[in-house]
Amino acid sequence: MANLQIELFPCREDNFGVLIHDPQTGVTASIDAPEEAPIVEALNRTGWELNHILITHHHYDHVEANSVLKAKYRADITGPASEADKIPGIDRTVRDGDSFHFGSFSVEVIETPGHTLGHVCYYIPDAAVLFAADTLFALGCGRVFEGTPQQMHHALQKLAALPGETEVYFGHEYTEANARFAVTIDPENAALVQRASEIQKMRAAGIATCPTTIEAERATNPFLRAADPAVRANLGMEDADDVAVFAEIRKRKDNF
Incomplete structure (x- = not known):
């Protein structure tokens, strides 16, 4: 893969x-702009000069x-057209x-x-990298604040269809709590149980759980596994459609 530094x-x-x-062209971008001081510190630490800010959505903790x-x-700011006024x-x-081009790379936009x-x-x-912000997390997904469960399910399936080796950078360190919830939805998933244990150790040692991969999420993230027979059986929803199963998982997580 080409040499993108992150x-x-x-x-x-x-x-x-x-x-x-x-490094080929020297351009630098910030994915969202959650807080000035840590971004400035990271720029100073790396010696990079900020040229672009790529915004994923309008929430304050991503644009502050x-x-x-x-x-x-003098960085320019790119963001979703339908949220431009925010x-x-x-x-x-x-x-x-x-x-669009970011230096020598092509960046694709996925709504x-x-x-x-x-x-x-x-x-x-x-x-082979995706910046998913608050749509897809390690072992989780964002709360459905403005859209519908059907929209969110469809969005996640679009991301799940990307190549398995794709590294996923997400917006929040929610992974330990996500893992505790995930095993309640998919308790017989050995890969998930093992991953949850590894995550607990990582967080206890202060290690960030970002990035993940599409392959790992397809195997262990319950929000990508609404079609899985074991998940459906555990929820007692064997005959429901995938969106209904996803909506039930999201509702349970909201109340977890």
Whole structure:
């Protein structure tokens, strides 16, 4: 795979900050802008100069630092067209199926409505990496705030169809709680039980659980497994459609 450099660091209470850098052209982007100080510290640490901010959705904890970073670095801001009026400082809008250049890389835009109606993910095929923000988490998915369970299920299936080796960077360190919930939905899944144990050890040691992979999520994330017979049997929903099963899992997680 092409050499995309990625810097991951904590922001706010449980957000992840992510910088991406193309060493061939020297350009750098921040995936969302959750908090100024950690992003500036990461830029100083790496010696990278911020050129772009790629916004996934309008929630405050993903756009708070937009204006200050734009002023400080003269960075341009890209974000979803349908949320443009809610994204401070936005310069360029993107929609599902769009692609644009980031240095020597092509970035593909995947609309994933559900958490918000305009949420987008950024996929870089040549680096086998997806920036999923609050749509897909390790062993979880975002709360369905603005969309419908049907929209969220469809969005997640789009991401699950990406190549298995795709690394997934997500927006929050929710993985330990997600793991505790996941085993209540899919208790006979040996891969999940083992992964949940590994995650508990990682978090106890202060190790971030990001990134994950599409392959790992397909095997262990209950929100991608609504069609699985074992999940359906555990929920007593053998004859329900996939969206109904997904909606039940999401409802249980909301109340977990």
